[in-house]
Amino acid sequence: MGLKKLVALLKKDGLLMVRDWPGLAILFIMPAILLIVITFTQESSIPSKRSGMKIAIVNDDSGEFGINVVADLERQGYFNFTPLSSDNEARESVISGKFQMAIIIPEDATDKLFAALSEPEGAKEPDAGRSGVKIIYDPSLQKIFRDAVIMPVNVLLQLSATKVIMTRYTGDVNRMIEEYKDSLASDFSDGTLYSEIPPFPFRQDIINSLNERITEKIKGGAEIELPADPSFSSTLVELTEEPVFRSRHMPVSGLLQNNVPAFTLFAMFFIVIPLAGSIINEKDHGISGRMKTIPVSRMTIALSKIVVFIVVCILQFIFLMFVGKYIMPLLGENSTIDMRVNIPALAAALICSSLAAIGFGIMVGSLSSTHGQAATFGSVMVVILALLGGIFVPVHMLPDVIRKISIISPLRWGTDAFLGVFARHEGISGIWFQLCLLTSFFLVSVLVVVKSLGRE
Amino acid sequence: METDPVIEVRKLVKRYKTSGEEALKGVSLDVSRGEFLGLLGPNSAGKTTFTSLICGLLRPTSGTISVLGRELRGDPGEIRNRMGLVPQEIALYQGLTVRENIMLFGHLLGLHGKRLMERADMMIKIFNLEEHLPKLIAHCSGGIKRRVNLICGIIHDPELLILDEPTLGVDTQLREMISGYLTGMNRKGTTVIYTTHYMKEAELLCSRVNIIDHGRVIADGKPADLISRNAGCADLGQVFLNLTGRDLRD
Numbered sequence: 001m002g003l004k005k006l007v008a009l010l011k012k013d014g015l016l017m018v019r020d021w022p023g024l025a026i027l028f029i030m031p032a033i034l035l036i037v038i039t040f041t042q043e044s045s046i047p048s049k050r051s052g053m054k055i056a057i058v059n060d061d062s063g064e065f066g067i068n069v070v071a072d073l074e075r076q077g078y079f080n081f082t083p084l085s086s087d088n089e090a091r092e093s094v095i096s097g098k099f100q101m102a103i104i105i106p107e108d109a110t111d112k113l114f115a116a117l118s119e120p121e122g123a124k125e126p127d128a129g130r131s132g133v134k135i136i137y138d139p140s141l142q143k144i145f146r147d148a149v150i151m152p153v154n155v156l157l158q159l160s161a162t163k164v165i166m167t168r169y170t171g172d173v174n175r176m177i178e179e180y181k182d183s184l185a186s187d188f189s190d191g192t193l194y195s196e197i198p199p200f201p202f203r204q205d206i207i208n209s210l211n212e213r214i215t216e217k218i219k220g221g222a223e224i225e226l227p228a229d230p231s232f233s234s235t236l237v238e239l240t241e242e243p244v245f246r247s248r249h250m251p252v253s254g255l256l257q258n259n260v261p262a263f264t265l266f267a268m269f270f271i272v273i274p275l276a277g278s279i280i281n282e283k284d285h286g287i288s289g290r291m292k293t294i295p296v297s298r299m300t301i302a303l304s305k306i307v308v309f310i311v312v313c314i315l316q317f318i319f320l321m322f323v324g325k326y327i328m329p330l331l332g333e334n335s336t337i338d339m340r341v342n343i344p345a346l347a348a349a350l351i352c353s354s355l356a357a358i359g360f361g362i363m364v365g366s367l368s369s370t371h372g373q374a375a376t377f378g379s380v381m382v383v384i385l386a387l388l389g390g391i392f393v394p395v396h397m398l399p400d401v402i403r404k405i406s407i408i409s410p411l412r413w414g415t416d417a418f419l420g421v422f423a424r425h426e427g428i429s430g431i432w433f434q435l436c437l438l439t440s441f442f443l444v445s446v447l448v449v450v451k452s453l454g455r456e
Numbered sequence: 457m458e459t460d461p462v463i464e465v466r467k468l469v470k471r472y473k474t475s476g477e478e479a480l481k482g483v484s485l486d487v488s489r490g491e492f493l494g495l496l497g498p499n500s501a502g503k504t505t506f507t508s509l510i511c512g513l514l515r516p517t518s519g520t521i522s523v524l525g526r527e528l529r530g531d532p533g534e535i536r537n538r539m540g541l542v543p544q545e546i547a548l549y550q551g552l553t554v555r556e557n558i559m560l561f562g563h564l565l566g567l568h569g570k571r572l573m574e575r576a577d578m579m580i581k582i583f584n585l586e587e588h589l590p591k592l593i594a595h596c597s598g599g600i601k602r603r604v605n606l607i608c609g610i611i612h613d614p615e616l617l618i619l620d621e622p623t624l625g626v627d628t629q630l631r632e633m634i635s636g637y638l639t640g641m642n643r644k645g646t647t648v649i650y651t652t653h654y655m656k657e658a659e660l661l662c663s664r665v666n667i668i669d670h671g672r673v674i675a676d677g678k679p680a681d682l683i684s685r686n687a688g689c690a691d692l693g694q695v696f697l698n699l700t701g702r703d704l705r706d
Contacts, residue, residue: 286545290608293511294564295537 022373030380037387037402053396055149056084056093056102063110064164065237069133072160073103079149094138094244095424100396101137101149109133113161113236114168132238133157139243140423142258145397146241154239161236245424256337260324261418262391264317265411268357269385271309272364272378278305279365280374302446306358313354342427349421349431352438353414359445360410366449385409390416413437461522462616462647463487463510468519470505470671479505481671482519487649492642494662494679495651496692498700502671503651504544507618510649511541524616537566540614544621546601547608550594554585554604557593561608579607582637602626606634610641617641618649623657635661655693665692669700 017024057073059066073081082099084090090102106112112132135153137146282288291301324337361378368374386392388402389411395403406412417434420426428435463486470480479502487493497503508514510521512528521528524535548557558579562572580586583603593601606622619638623631639661642648652658658665659679667675667682675682675695682695689695 281550285550286543286547287549289513289545290541290543290547291564292513293536293539293541294561295534295566296564 022369022377026373026376026380030377030384033384034380034387037384053079053101053145053149054099055079055081056090056099057081058084058087058090058102058104060087060107061105061109062107064167065110065113065161066105068160068164069105069157072156073153076152076156091136091244094136097138099138100141101135101146103153104134104136106132106134109237110164113164132240134240134242136242136244138424139245140258140419141396142255142394145394150239150241157237157239165236256324256328256333257422258394258419260320260337261317261422262415264320265353265389265414265418266382266386266391267316267320268313268353268414269360269382269411270379271312271357272361272382273375275305275309275358275361276365276368276374276378277371279362280368280371302362305362306355309358309361310351310354313357314350317350338422341421341425345421345426345428345431348428348435349414349417352435352442353417355442356410356414356438359442362449363445367452382411385411388412389414410438410441413441460489461486462489462491462524463649464520464522465510466520468506468509468521469517470502470509470514471517478517479671480509480516483668483671483673484519485666485673485676487647489647490642490645492639492648492650492661492663494658494665495649495668496653496655496658496665496696497668501668501700503668504620506668507620507649507651511539511618512536537612538614539616539618540565540609540612542606542609542617542619542622544624546593546605548593548601548604551592553590553592554596554600555580555589557604558607558611562611565612567612575611575613579611583607583633599626599630602630602634613641614646616647616649620651621653622650623652623654631657655691655696659692667696667699674699 057070059070061067070083073079081103084093084102087104090099090104093099094102109132135150279288282291321337321339329336360381364374364378364381368377388398388406388409389395390398390406391411395406395412395415398406413434417431417438420431420434424430465486466484468480468483469478471478483502483506495503495506505514509516510523510528512523515529524538526533526535549560552560555576558576559572562576567575580589583606585600585603585607588596588600591600593604596604602622602625606619609619610617617638622638623634626634635657638648638650642663650658650662662679664677665675665679665682666673677685679692683689683692686695686698689698
């Protein structure tokens, strides 16, 4: 009897589950999307060839060093390097965000490398003559990602320099040995070397034996042994780092400078839950029907929700700023937040991002039938859009295919706008495109809702 | 009682796009100013569709509707402040208190300042809500919710009032109170359209009754006239069953 009741209940629960196809879609499709996006994101957590990190290389040096460095960088297979023609082109590309870093080899790098080597030891500071290779970078690029590139590049530069030096000097030494070998051999053969040795029994046998051994030794050539440990007590190539930016003062780059605006954006989009919830409440309780018979325009009704949630978004930003500036240092975080940003640009980015978040919430609330659907779909979508948008891992670190998909994510547009404000100190003109996208998303969302809920 | 029509409906047809079902099949009727019209009918007869159309919540498939002298082609527009709707559902904000809901809807219905305070206080007193004002609607009993639901539809003293089963699930005392108040409003000139399943209520309150079935008006007249016209029927309930049959509906 108990089993029959259990079967009846199983049938009930099974039917309810199967008939809730939106819920099923959330259970299967959402995790699949998360799996794909998170896997790619995890792979991108360190810079690599697979990640989207773009690094340019400018070689102004026509000598062996510049040529070797470019060849070695292209051969290493760990990063993608794109050759550019000039220092100016590289700077503009990094400032505009087309590349995250650029390596610049100056035109006299090879000459300076050998000039520094020929100076007497301790004569003057070796740095003065060293070929200064420069790495320029976008200040919004977090230090951890920057160091992941600079460190291996630095080692590669030192090895390239070593190889160039050894190739040249090994050649010189071998030439010297060949010349010496020839003159030594002739000294042996005409007896010049042994002329001063007085006659004694077996004199000629000993001389012949010595000749053989010395000749064999000379034939073997000089073997130059490299030290087993390739670490350097001093560097051959000085690598300098330089951030490039348009603003008057150098933007602060650090985890908090990037993360606080990014996670503010993430938090904003979570207003989908209360906003969609309030819309569904009004539908469920007949309030939306009542509102249609009351002399209040839909614009006014919508505006009240928009204003309230814009205020919530601004408060979220202020709160997270407070956490970043005052609470994080207490927990041991060393990086700081630089608020010397363009205030109109910041305000525009905040408002447009809020509008996009509100549009998303209105769309989810209007198109969902139940609170459960809205909450689950809304929150999972926000996580996916955040992953695509570069909230957890910077966009330029994501693989190409994911980066291309990310252009549809409103969180990507918001992150780009906030990074422009916080990391590159851009004004409104620098982020106008993102602002337009965010505002358009809001307008399109509202249009979708109006069309789909058009009265019978 | 003035006889100029407050509502004029001609050959009203409503077909739902999603189901293809024709809920109204050419209904024509007039409602005069000051009438208390009862709209009766079995489930799925078309009553709610009809009231939704005259409120402007739905668009007719064909036919014309004129409400308070204005032809409705869609959004009721400015006549919304002259009409009131009391829906069957408790259409209140659960997260607001009794007072907050009343004040909100009063504001939205065009009342402000002193006028709003007077009307609100009067309604609260009539319906004995003083001690319940600070309670959230979510924490109120069904009877209190019904009273507040009613107040939020009538606080602005509309010319035309549409009520969809306003006494559903309430006790006899509250039903008496609501009936009494609505009768008073009607005497002062408010035109009332009242849907209900309680035949006795309709018989006592309504000056005229329309019975709708299968999307058509099958009876129209004063309750007493309908009873006398239908031989063997002692009350409106029997008239209703006589005209609509005893088969169960959807």
